[in-house]
Amino acid sequence: MLPKTTLAMVQTGPRRLEARELPMPAIDDDSAILRVEACGICGSDYEQFEGVLRVPTPVVPGHEPLGVIAAIGDRAARRWGVDVGDRVAVETMLACHCCDTCLGGRYHLCSHRQIYSYIPLSSEPGLWGAYAQYMWLAPNAILHRMDPALPPELAVMFNPLGAGFRWAVEVPQTQVGDTVLILGPGQRGLASVVAARHAGAGKIIVTGRSADARKLEIARRLGADHTIDVDNEPALERIKSYTGGRGADVVVEVTSYATEPVRDALGYVRPGGTIVLAGVKGFKPVDDFVSDLIVLNEITIRGVIGVTSSGYRKAIDLIHARTTPLEIMHTHDFPLEQAERAIRTLARQVEGEESIHSCLIPPV
Structure with a gap:
Protein backbone atom coordinates (compact mmCIF):
# COMPACT_ATOMS: atom_id res chain seq x y z
CA MET A 1 0.00 0.00 0.00
CA LEU A 2 1.25 3.47 -0.88
CA PRO A 3 1.91 5.99 1.88
CA LYS A 4 -0.36 9.02 2.05
CA THR A 5 2.52 11.46 1.57
CA THR A 6 5.97 11.48 0.01
CA LEU A 7 9.14 13.37 0.82
CA ALA A 8 10.15 15.72 -1.99
CA MET A 9 12.72 18.46 -2.45
CA VAL A 10 10.86 21.52 -3.67
CA GLN A 11 12.49 24.47 -5.39
CA THR A 12 10.81 27.64 -4.18
CA GLY A 13 13.00 30.14 -6.04
CA PRO A 14 16.55 30.63 -7.33
CA ARG A 15 19.02 28.72 -5.14
CA ARG A 16 16.28 27.66 -2.71
CA LEU A 17 15.42 24.00 -2.13
CA GLU A 18 13.40 22.77 0.83
CA ALA A 19 12.20 19.37 1.98
CA ARG A 20 8.41 18.96 2.04
CA GLU A 21 5.90 16.21 2.58
CA LEU A 22 3.56 16.24 -0.40
CA PRO A 23 0.29 14.34 -0.78
CA MET A 24 0.45 11.12 -2.77
CA PRO A 25 -1.51 11.58 -6.00
CA ALA A 26 -4.38 9.31 -6.91
CA ILE A 27 -4.09 7.40 -10.17
CA GLU A 47 20.79 25.98 -14.41
CA GLN A 48 17.34 25.33 -12.95
CA PHE A 49 18.66 25.73 -9.40
CA GLU A 50 20.33 29.04 -10.26
CA GLY A 51 17.19 30.38 -11.91
CA VAL A 52 18.74 30.64 -15.39
CA LEU A 53 15.98 28.48 -16.89
CA ARG A 54 13.20 30.58 -15.35
CA VAL A 55 11.16 27.53 -14.40
CA PRO A 56 7.93 28.35 -12.54
CA THR A 57 8.09 27.66 -8.81
CA PRO A 58 7.39 25.99 -6.48
CA VAL A 59 8.41 22.87 -8.41
CA VAL A 60 9.89 19.43 -7.78
CA PRO A 61 13.07 19.17 -9.91
CA GLY A 62 14.53 15.98 -11.35
CA HIS A 63 14.14 14.72 -14.91
CA GLU A 64 16.30 11.56 -14.95
CA PRO A 65 14.13 9.09 -12.98
CA LEU A 66 14.85 5.42 -12.46
CA GLY A 67 12.45 3.48 -10.30
CA VAL A 68 9.94 0.73 -9.68
CA ILE A 69 6.25 0.84 -10.54
CA ALA A 70 4.43 1.19 -7.21
CA ALA A 71 0.87 1.50 -8.52
CA ILE A 72 -0.59 1.49 -12.00
CA GLY A 73 -3.92 1.71 -13.80
CA ASP A 74 -5.11 -1.20 -15.93
CA ARG A 75 -4.99 0.63 -19.26
CA ALA A 76 -1.58 2.07 -18.42
CA ALA A 77 -0.24 -1.39 -17.60
CA ARG A 78 -1.40 -2.69 -20.98
CA VAL A 88 11.67 1.34 -15.51
CA ALA A 89 13.59 4.29 -16.89
CA VAL A 90 11.41 7.32 -17.59
CA GLU A 91 11.98 9.61 -20.57
CA THR A 92 12.29 13.31 -19.84
CA MET A 93 9.89 14.69 -22.46
CA LEU A 94 6.10 14.54 -22.33
CA ALA A 95 4.58 15.11 -25.78
CA TYR A 116 9.55 16.43 -16.08
CA SER A 117 10.95 18.69 -13.32
CA TYR A 118 9.82 21.93 -15.02
CA ILE A 119 6.09 21.55 -14.27
CA PRO A 120 5.07 23.41 -11.08
CA LEU A 121 3.22 22.09 -8.06
CA SER A 122 0.22 24.16 -9.10
CA SER A 123 -0.27 21.81 -12.08
CA GLU A 124 -2.10 18.78 -10.70
CA PRO A 125 -1.08 16.36 -9.34
CA GLY A 126 2.14 18.23 -8.50
CA LEU A 127 4.68 15.38 -8.34
CA TRP A 128 6.29 16.14 -11.70
CA GLY A 129 9.90 15.62 -10.66
CA ALA A 130 12.18 12.88 -9.37
CA TYR A 131 13.73 14.75 -6.45
CA ALA A 132 11.26 12.75 -4.41
CA GLN A 133 10.51 9.31 -3.03
CA TYR A 134 7.62 8.91 -5.46
CA MET A 135 6.55 10.64 -8.67
CA TRP A 136 3.50 10.58 -10.90
CA LEU A 137 3.70 8.97 -14.34
CA ALA A 138 1.47 10.81 -16.80
CA PRO A 139 -0.48 8.87 -19.45
CA ASN A 140 1.76 10.29 -22.20
CA ALA A 141 5.02 9.31 -20.49
CA ILE A 142 7.40 6.92 -22.24
CA LEU A 143 8.90 4.13 -20.14
CA HIS A 144 11.67 1.63 -20.78
CA ARG A 145 12.13 -1.59 -18.83
CA MET A 146 15.45 -2.00 -17.04
CA ASP A 147 17.20 -4.97 -15.46
CA PRO A 148 16.32 -4.98 -11.73
CA ALA A 149 19.67 -6.60 -10.89
CA LEU A 150 21.70 -3.54 -11.92
CA PRO A 151 22.92 -1.18 -9.21
CA PRO A 152 20.67 1.91 -9.40
CA GLU A 153 23.62 4.29 -9.78
CA LEU A 154 24.62 2.40 -12.94
CA ALA A 155 21.12 1.89 -14.34
CA VAL A 156 20.31 5.61 -13.97
CA MET A 157 23.03 6.44 -16.51
CA PHE A 158 20.48 5.71 -19.24
CA ASN A 159 19.86 9.44 -19.71
CA PRO A 160 23.39 10.81 -20.32
CA LEU A 161 24.27 7.71 -22.35
CA GLY A 162 21.12 8.19 -24.40
CA ALA A 163 22.30 11.73 -25.12
CA GLY A 164 25.67 10.36 -26.19
CA PHE A 165 24.07 8.01 -28.69
CA ARG A 166 21.73 10.64 -30.11
CA TRP A 167 24.20 13.54 -30.22
CA GLN A 175 29.84 5.92 -39.73
CA VAL A 176 32.27 3.12 -38.96
CA GLY A 177 35.78 4.53 -39.26
CA ASP A 178 34.82 8.19 -38.79
CA THR A 179 36.93 10.54 -36.70
CA VAL A 180 34.82 12.04 -33.91
CA LEU A 181 36.02 15.08 -31.98
CA ILE A 182 34.27 15.81 -28.67
CA LEU A 183 34.65 19.26 -27.16
CA GLY A 184 34.14 18.92 -23.41
CA PRO A 185 34.77 15.89 -21.12
CA GLY A 186 31.78 16.20 -18.79
CA GLN A 187 29.34 13.35 -18.31
CA ARG A 188 27.70 13.88 -21.71
CA GLY A 189 31.07 14.29 -23.39
CA LEU A 190 32.18 11.01 -21.85
CA ALA A 191 28.87 9.42 -22.84
CA SER A 192 29.59 10.58 -26.39
CA VAL A 193 32.94 8.79 -26.23
CA VAL A 194 31.19 5.57 -25.21
CA ALA A 195 28.57 5.93 -27.94
CA ALA A 196 31.06 6.79 -30.69
CA ARG A 197 33.28 3.86 -29.72
CA HIS A 198 30.28 1.54 -29.69
CA ALA A 199 29.29 2.81 -33.16
CA GLY A 200 32.69 1.92 -34.58
CA ALA A 201 34.35 5.33 -34.83
CA GLY A 202 37.85 5.00 -36.19
CA LYS A 203 39.36 7.71 -34.03
CA ILE A 204 38.00 9.64 -31.04
CA ILE A 205 39.56 12.88 -29.79
CA VAL A 206 38.42 14.74 -26.64
CA THR A 207 39.33 18.27 -25.58
CA GLY A 208 39.18 19.75 -22.08
CA ARG A 209 40.78 22.26 -19.71
CA SER A 210 43.63 21.69 -17.26
CA ALA A 211 41.05 21.27 -14.49
CA ASP A 212 39.59 18.34 -16.45
CA ALA A 213 42.69 16.13 -16.15
CA ARG A 214 40.80 13.36 -14.36
CA LYS A 215 37.94 13.45 -16.85
CA LEU A 216 40.35 13.32 -19.78
CA GLU A 217 42.01 10.27 -18.24
CA ILE A 218 38.59 8.61 -17.91
CA ALA A 219 37.87 9.51 -21.55
CA ARG A 220 40.94 7.51 -22.56
CA ARG A 221 39.84 4.57 -20.43
CA LEU A 222 36.43 4.66 -22.11
CA GLY A 223 37.90 4.56 -25.60
CA ALA A 224 39.24 7.98 -26.61
CA ASP A 225 42.37 7.68 -28.73
CA HIS A 226 43.66 11.17 -27.96
CA THR A 227 42.93 13.89 -25.41
CA ILE A 228 43.95 17.54 -25.61
CA ASP A 229 44.42 20.00 -22.74
CA VAL A 230 43.44 23.22 -24.53
CA ASP A 231 45.02 25.35 -21.78
CA ASN A 232 48.48 23.94 -22.46
CA GLU A 233 48.37 22.43 -25.96
CA PRO A 234 47.67 23.95 -29.38
CA ALA A 235 44.32 22.31 -30.03
CA LEU A 236 44.05 23.02 -33.75
CA GLU A 237 47.59 21.84 -34.40
CA ARG A 238 47.00 18.63 -32.46
CA ILE A 239 43.69 17.92 -34.20
CA LYS A 240 45.22 18.45 -37.64
CA SER A 241 48.10 16.17 -36.67
CA TYR A 242 45.81 13.40 -35.41
CA THR A 243 43.65 13.59 -38.57
CA GLY A 244 46.42 13.85 -41.15
CA GLY A 245 45.57 17.51 -41.75
CA ARG A 246 42.01 16.66 -42.77
CA GLY A 247 39.96 17.56 -39.71
CA ALA A 248 37.28 15.57 -37.90
CA ASP A 249 34.31 14.03 -39.68
CA VAL A 250 32.10 14.84 -36.70
CA VAL A 251 32.55 17.50 -34.01
CA VAL A 252 30.30 17.30 -30.92
CA GLU A 253 30.29 20.47 -28.80
CA VAL A 254 29.10 19.83 -25.25
CA THR A 255 30.75 22.57 -23.20
CA SER A 256 28.67 24.73 -20.88
CA TYR A 257 28.45 28.51 -21.39
CA ALA A 258 31.81 28.87 -23.21
CA THR A 259 31.20 30.15 -26.74
CA GLU A 260 34.77 29.89 -28.03
CA PRO A 261 34.45 26.15 -28.80
CA VAL A 262 31.55 26.90 -31.17
CA ARG A 263 33.75 29.29 -33.13
CA ALA A 278 24.62 20.55 -27.60
CA GLY A 279 26.17 22.87 -25.03
CA VAL A 280 23.85 25.65 -23.83
CA LYS A 281 25.46 29.12 -23.74
CA GLY A 282 22.85 31.18 -21.90
CA PHE A 283 21.86 32.99 -25.12
CA LYS A 284 25.30 34.62 -25.43
CA PRO A 285 26.44 35.51 -28.96
CA VAL A 286 29.45 33.76 -30.45
CA ASP A 287 32.18 36.28 -31.20
CA ASP A 288 34.24 36.00 -34.40
CA PHE A 289 31.98 33.31 -35.87
CA VAL A 290 32.87 33.27 -39.60
CA SER A 291 29.87 31.92 -41.48
CA ASP A 292 31.77 31.89 -44.79
CA LEU A 293 33.64 28.84 -43.53
CA ILE A 294 30.32 27.00 -43.39
CA VAL A 295 29.48 28.01 -46.93
CA LEU A 296 32.87 27.40 -48.54
CA ASN A 297 33.37 24.04 -46.81
CA GLU A 298 29.74 22.89 -46.95
CA ILE A 299 29.72 22.22 -43.23
CA THR A 300 26.53 20.91 -41.65
CA ILE A 301 25.65 22.33 -38.24
CA ARG A 302 22.96 20.65 -36.17
CA GLY A 303 21.53 21.70 -32.84
CA VAL A 304 20.29 19.02 -30.45
CA ILE A 305 18.02 19.09 -27.43
CA GLY A 306 17.23 16.04 -25.35
CA VAL A 307 17.06 12.36 -26.20
CA THR A 323 30.74 -4.69 -21.45
CA THR A 324 31.79 -1.08 -20.81
CA PRO A 325 33.25 0.06 -17.46
CA LEU A 326 30.60 2.74 -17.00
CA GLU A 327 31.11 2.72 -13.25
CA ILE A 328 34.30 4.78 -13.69
CA MET A 329 32.09 7.72 -14.70
CA HIS A 330 30.03 7.57 -11.52
CA THR A 331 31.52 9.58 -8.68
CA HIS A 332 28.82 10.40 -6.10
CA ASP A 333 25.63 9.11 -4.50
CA PHE A 334 23.79 11.75 -2.48
CA PRO A 335 20.83 11.27 -0.13
CA LEU A 336 17.72 13.03 -1.44
CA GLU A 337 17.91 15.61 1.34
CA GLN A 338 21.37 16.67 0.06
CA ALA A 339 20.08 17.72 -3.38
CA GLU A 340 21.59 21.19 -3.08
CA ARG A 341 25.01 19.75 -2.24
CA ALA A 342 24.73 17.40 -5.23
CA ILE A 343 24.04 20.33 -7.55
CA ARG A 344 26.81 22.48 -6.12
CA THR A 345 29.27 19.59 -6.31
CA LEU A 346 28.51 19.14 -10.00
CA ALA A 347 29.07 22.89 -10.47
CA ARG A 348 32.49 22.65 -8.76
CA GLN A 349 31.32 24.80 -5.88
CA VAL A 350 32.29 22.30 -3.16
CA GLU A 351 35.98 22.51 -2.39
CA GLY A 352 37.89 19.27 -2.85
CA GLU A 353 35.04 17.53 -4.68
CA GLU A 354 34.66 16.87 -8.40
CA SER A 355 31.52 15.25 -9.77
CA ILE A 356 31.24 13.58 -13.15
CA HIS A 357 28.10 11.48 -12.91
CA SER A 358 26.11 11.59 -9.69
CA CYS A 359 22.62 10.79 -8.51
CA LEU A 360 20.19 11.29 -5.66
CA ILE A 361 19.07 8.22 -3.72
CA PRO A 362 15.72 8.75 -1.93
CA PRO A 363 15.06 7.02 1.38
CA VAL A 364 13.14 3.76 1.07
Missing part, protein backbone atom coordinates in the same frame (compact mmCIF):
# COMPACT_ATOMS: atom_id res chain seq x y z
CA ASP A 28 -6.66 6.51 -12.79
CA ASP A 29 -6.68 3.78 -15.43
CA ASP A 30 -4.10 5.61 -17.55
CA SER A 31 -1.48 6.74 -15.03
CA ALA A 32 0.92 5.27 -12.48
CA ILE A 33 3.10 6.02 -9.46
CA LEU A 34 6.84 5.42 -9.57
CA ARG A 35 8.89 4.68 -6.46
CA VAL A 36 12.08 6.53 -7.29
CA GLU A 37 15.27 4.51 -6.80
CA ALA A 38 17.65 7.12 -8.20
CA CYS A 39 17.57 10.43 -10.03
CA GLY A 40 20.54 11.49 -12.14
CA ILE A 41 21.98 15.00 -11.77
CA CYS A 42 22.94 16.93 -14.91
CA GLY A 43 24.08 20.41 -15.85
CA SER A 44 20.56 21.67 -16.49
CA ASP A 45 19.74 20.87 -12.85
CA TYR A 46 22.27 23.53 -11.90
CA ARG A 79 -0.14 0.35 -22.88
CA TRP A 80 3.32 0.39 -21.29
CA GLY A 81 3.65 -3.39 -20.91
CA VAL A 82 4.68 -3.09 -17.28
CA ASP A 83 3.15 -3.85 -13.88
CA VAL A 84 3.72 -3.24 -10.20
CA GLY A 85 7.25 -4.21 -9.23
CA ASP A 86 8.83 -3.63 -12.65
CA ARG A 87 11.88 -1.38 -12.86
CA CYS A 96 1.06 14.97 -27.24
CA HIS A 97 2.00 12.19 -29.73
CA CYS A 98 -0.77 13.47 -32.02
CA CYS A 99 0.51 16.59 -33.80
CA ASP A 100 2.37 16.66 -37.11
CA THR A 101 5.70 17.09 -35.32
CA CYS A 102 5.15 14.05 -33.11
CA LEU A 103 3.79 11.92 -35.93
CA GLY A 104 6.81 12.91 -38.00
CA GLY A 105 9.08 11.28 -35.43
CA ARG A 106 10.26 14.42 -33.64
CA TYR A 107 8.09 14.22 -30.54
CA HIS A 108 10.80 15.87 -28.44
CA LEU A 109 10.05 19.10 -30.33
CA CYS A 110 6.27 18.91 -29.84
CA SER A 111 4.79 22.39 -29.44
CA HIS A 112 2.70 21.03 -26.55
CA ARG A 113 5.61 19.30 -24.85
CA GLN A 114 6.24 19.38 -21.14
CA ILE A 115 9.39 18.33 -19.34
CA ALA A 168 27.40 11.75 -31.25
CA VAL A 169 25.96 8.98 -33.45
CA GLU A 170 22.35 9.36 -34.59
CA VAL A 171 22.16 13.07 -35.45
CA PRO A 172 25.54 13.34 -37.25
CA GLN A 173 25.05 9.87 -38.78
CA THR A 174 28.46 8.75 -37.59
CA ASP A 264 36.75 26.96 -33.00
CA ALA A 265 34.74 23.97 -34.24
CA LEU A 266 34.68 25.54 -37.71
CA GLY A 267 38.43 25.04 -37.89
CA TYR A 268 38.35 21.52 -36.45
CA VAL A 269 35.84 19.91 -38.82
CA ARG A 270 36.74 18.60 -42.28
CA PRO A 271 35.16 20.03 -45.43
CA GLY A 272 31.73 18.44 -45.75
CA GLY A 273 31.77 17.38 -42.09
CA THR A 274 29.17 17.85 -39.37
CA ILE A 275 29.17 19.94 -36.18
CA VAL A 276 26.65 19.06 -33.47
CA LEU A 277 25.93 21.81 -30.93
CA THR A 308 14.55 10.29 -28.13
CA SER A 309 13.53 6.67 -27.69
CA SER A 310 16.08 5.19 -30.07
CA GLY A 311 18.91 6.81 -28.11
CA TYR A 312 17.47 5.60 -24.82
CA ARG A 313 17.13 2.06 -26.16
CA LYS A 314 20.74 1.97 -27.37
CA ALA A 315 21.92 3.27 -24.00
CA ILE A 316 19.88 0.72 -22.06
CA ASP A 317 21.12 -2.12 -24.28
CA LEU A 318 24.70 -1.02 -23.61
CA ILE A 319 24.12 -0.82 -19.85
CA HIS A 320 22.49 -4.26 -19.87
CA ALA A 321 25.42 -5.74 -21.81
CA ARG A 322 27.84 -4.83 -18.98
